[in-house]
Amino acid sequence: MTGAPRAGTGTNQEAVRRHNLGTLLRHVHDSGEVSRAELTGRMGLNRSTIAGLVTELDELALIEHASPATGRRSAGRPSAGVRIREDGPYVVAVDLGVDRATVARVGLGGRVFDRATATIPPEPEAWQVGATIAGLVKQVVTTTGPDAALLGIGVAVPGLVRRSDGLIRHAPNLDWHDVSFGSIVLAALSLDVPIALGNDADLGALSEQRRGAAVGVGDLVYISGNVGVGAGVMSGGRRLEGVAGYAGEVGHLYHDPRGGPCHCGSRGCWETVVGAPAIAEALRCSADQVPRLGDILDEMSTAPRELRPIAMDLGRGLAAVVNIFNPSIVILGGYFLPLFRLCRAEVTAGLAERALVPARDSVRLTLPGLGKDSVLLGAAEMALEPVFVDPVASLAGAVTDASARLAG
Amino acid sequence: MTGAPRAGTGTNQEAVRRHNLGTLLRHVHDSGEVSRAELTGRMGLNRSTIAGLVTELDELALIEHASPATGRRSAGRPSAGVRIREDGPYVVAVDLGVDRATVARVGLGGRVFDRATATIPPEPEAWQVGATIAGLVKQVVTTTGPDAALLGIGVAVPGLVRRSDGLIRHAPNLDWHDVSFGSIVLAALSLDVPIALGNDADLGALSEQRRGAAVGVGDLVYISGNVGVGAGVMSGGRRLEGVAGYAGEVGHLYHDPRGGPCHCGSRGCWETVVGAPAIAEALRCSADQVPRLGDILDEMSTAPRELRPIAMDLGRGLAAVVNIFNPSIVILGGYFLPLFRLCRAEVTAGLAERALVPARDSVRLTLPGLGKDSVLLGAAEMALEPVFVDPVASLAGAVTDASARLAG
DNA sequence: CCCCGTTCGTTGTTCGCCACAACAATCCTC
DNA sequence: GAGGATTGTTGTGGCGAACAACGAACGGGG
Incomplete structure (x- = not known):
């Protein structure tokens, strides 16, 4: 994680800001709530720099201040905590299983707000499944607050997914070959948000490394x-x-x-x-x-x-x-x-x-560590990834009124 | 390559300089000779920034200016080339094979200056091999110019090498278990330079990716x-x-x-x-x-x-x-x-x-693409790696009078 | 209860590094 | 040889992180 944007590329100073902003957000996302003092330690930056970054993320409505953690032992002024805002941006995670699909709305920070499940018939057509999932997505975003932004959709697929464009090369259980499932889902939703597809095991690994075992x-x-x-x-x-x-x-x-x-x-x-x-x-x-x-x-x-x-x-x-x-x-x-x-x-x-x-x-x-939710939460993590690389750009590409547009 | 120093760490602005300096040097190392114009393109930095970086590497005696490439076709002022200095720093690469050891002095830029080989008896003692290699090292560094610095030693081993400390866990052909071969070689040389050990296949992959097929x-x-x-x-x-x-x-x-x-x-x-x-x-x-x-x-x-x-x-x-x-x-x-x-x-x-x-x-x-030298050159690349991460620090840890000290 | 040491957030300043603009230097083409 | 194109150079500006100083908030000891 947090690798250089592209190998062999020089680092620009706006890249520095992007990276630090994203890294700070990732720490908050990973830890749930972090004190600013701990952030200075983990990131190796100056207190004042952390303060500046926190301020900017606060202005982006991504994080909020938390009261200092209670029950401390050490001397000195307690460090103020930082946590993800409840009404902040979210992603939609899809776990396309063998016989059923699960969809969840997951907030930045990893909290699962809503989830819905539907069964999938054996050897289904891709557009059928796309429609089913679109319905589930509409279900889970209805409770969204008016200000929350949809950052993207992540889909876990039991099969070979081409990384460059998300094409499903082969999903044996579904009997799919070369299905561009991302565009099918987006078309069914008539929405244009970043959508990422990944192999289910890959995503299981991802979420277990982030918040699992x-x-x-x-x-x-x-x-x-x-x-x-x-x-x-x-x-x-x-x-x-x-x-x-x-x-x-x-x-x-x-x-x-x-x-x-x-x-x-x-x-x-x-x-x-x-x-x-x-x-x-x-x-x-x-x-x-x-x-x-x-x-x-x-x-x-x-x-x-x-x-x-x-x-x-x-x-x-x-x-x-x-x-x-x-x-x-x-x-x-x-x-x-x-x-x-x-x-x-x-x-x-x-x-x-x-x-x-x-x-x-x-x-x-x-x-x-996440039981049967590993894959689903991995899809969420994958969809969240861009916001840790460049928070500002990711928010700019998000859809703010997803719940309204999907209801209509 | 060129990953962040540590995952989750923030980027400092001296880190930016380090990274850009190292990346520029890596490009020159990889390409042999590059024009500054191409560097601006590849690294995505401004002309003036590239000029500043080139100046600093020039002052470090790492690179030198080259006349513009002849036989160009495009309009405009030709871009001045940059290349590695011949008398610049070097590393010593060791390929510890099954029945023989090869040692080479390899300059930054990948040029092999000298090489020497010795046979290794079946199932040898580690200190024996260490002495043999030390002798070969002395051979290959004799021709070194007085200003050239030894950056480090890279050793390719046919076996399992623990990455954290370079311990040879198991080398079946040599019948070695848990041998700290790096310190043995350094002791035989009575020298203290960075020494890195790696698995032979790993290093073959490394060099083939850098300068091979x-x-x-x-x-x-x-x-x-x-x-x-x-x-x-x-x-x-x-x-x-x-x-x-x-x-x-x-x-x-x-x-x-x-x-x-x-x-x-x-x-x-x-x-x-x-x-x-x-x-x-x-x-x-x-x-x-x-x-x-x-x-x-x-x-x-x-x-x-x-x-x-x-x-x-x-x-x-x-x-x-x-x-x-x-x-x-x-x-x-x-x-x-x-x-x-x-x-x-x-x-x-x-x-x-x-x-x-x-x-x-x-x-x-x-x-x-490198024939039978893949592994040897991979060892050189491994030993050179630190200089691309932080040129200044790497040079500070180098030994400047290695040839004199090893001759005595 | 007060004092002190410790740790942290805040603010203003400094410093380093890259971007940018203007100009000079070449080269190609016509 | 004039003009266009590209590049190196130089000086300036801006952005962002580090630094220092100060005040705030805590624990501990007398």
Whole structure:
């Protein structure tokens, strides 16, 4: 985060202001409420400089003053706090799941104000889903105050998303190929705001690093176990994207010679062994119960014997992930959340079987700190990103009367 | 590159100067000779600002003016060129190979002034190797001019290197565990300069991105095929390191159920199938000929039939790399260089067999642009890195009379 | 309860660095 | 050779962060 705008570019002094303003806002966003004294420490700037930045953000109606934190111990004048304004700008986050879509209005600062959910039929048309989501968006923005600005929309997609333009290259569960879903949603809303799309696992990693189980951790992997298996990777504090944004497709790592054929055309892919269909088959669920798999697993208190080999294979595959990325935390999302809860020992054993010792020693497996909201909140974080790069420009591109225009 | 000094830190205005000074120097370093007009374009700064920066670097004796490039076509006053000074500061690069060590004196700007090589006995003691390298270093710095400053030493190691302190955690070929090789070399030289250690594949990727086959490419993977197989990854223009620096260990990806046992304790690792021992066995070389394998492969003009399955497996394994990192270029180094030259079709076929279509479409397999010097020059680039972050500080920490002190 | 040391916010000033404008220096084209 | 175009140079201006000084708000000790 907070990298240079473009590699090799010189730094201008308005760039300095932009950067400092954005960084300060990011700190407030991350921490909820920060004292100005702490901001001077974290940012390494002078008190007076911080004061100037705070004043400007205050004038932009982004932040507000808070009374000094109570219950302090140290001597000296207490430092005044700064926090995000409740009626400040917000984003709309969309989690496009396999069988349902969730939409939430999320304020700068990470607070979820409203949320709405709708089911999605199997193999839907993109325009259908776009219309459904547009309806949900209208629902969640109705409660918006008149002054609040819509900064943008973030959409989490279970599939390959091209980073440059947000094109959905391939979403196997939805059976979509090369769908420009961002423009479909905007058209359904007849609105023109910044819209960003991202892979669900990538966004899970993002939110867990911001406000979940990996706060402050630079190197983490979020493994999303659904019908397919994907990984979102943050390395050195930045999202691993690859040239087109497809990085992290660990589901098709070769895993098991006895594995069945995979939709990718190959055989023995990891996700054929540990994906939702394999779990369902082990539990003797019928194929149409796969969408309910999460609930089924959630209700279990002990692991049935049939799950254990799958958990072992989960661990073995995680070993590859650990060897390759050397993260300090691996977060198990999707169906792997209940699976890991039930079979922690097997997963750990599988990991130990194949991971290299130095990498294994520095890694910790854990559950998502945000539970099932990781992906949704990651979409919000993605949509918020521009405001931390350039608050002024981002606000200039925001829509101020979104609730009115969407109601009409 | 050119990231913020630390994430979340504010930008100070001396930081601006540092950054601009370093970035300008990096451009000159990368391009060999640049016109000031081009610098204004690339860095997005004003002419007068560039002039000021150039003046300061000139006063630091880092760069010199060059006559305007001849044979131009455009109208207007020709822009004066800037280039690195010949007698400017330099670094010492060390490539610690399996059976030999190469040391070179490399100037800022990338020019290799002197080089020396020595063989290394099998399974050597660290202090032995340190003494050998110290001798080579003394050789290569003798020709140094009296004013030139030694900025630091960069060492490429075939093994796992901990990023925080440069500790060699494990180098299988050398049979080293937890060796603090940097201090050993410095002790043998009785010198105190910045010394940096890095994994050989990581450094191959670095130099290929700077001055090799992937100039300007942000996402690339350098695969180093030796006894083991490792990958150096650059993503978004930055080195993928992982929390401790072990990222990129792709050699132990599970590849083949029929594969033999691996020294890592597992079975069927990719490197047991495509590593040097496997190649040697396919060619019916005896084990003691493995160090000469490179020469043997180099002499071949057509591929013997026995190599083809290995090339297929190389391609299949590369598919995993491509799926995971989504690079735009994969560079095949080490023994994979001749192998790919001989069996390009098989490697490509293996890749096509398992790589996902979107990722495969955006990748190109290629040979190292720097040939066998990739790793060595990568070590030089690593050692030079600090001077691009803060030229003034880096020069302050340099040793000016290294040649005299090492001769005595 | 008062004094003192500590820490912090505020204000006015200074300093550093980049942008800008005007001018001089070249080069190309016609 | 005149004119246009591009660039280096120089002096000026403006912006933003650092700095110093002061007052404010707290804890602690007598």
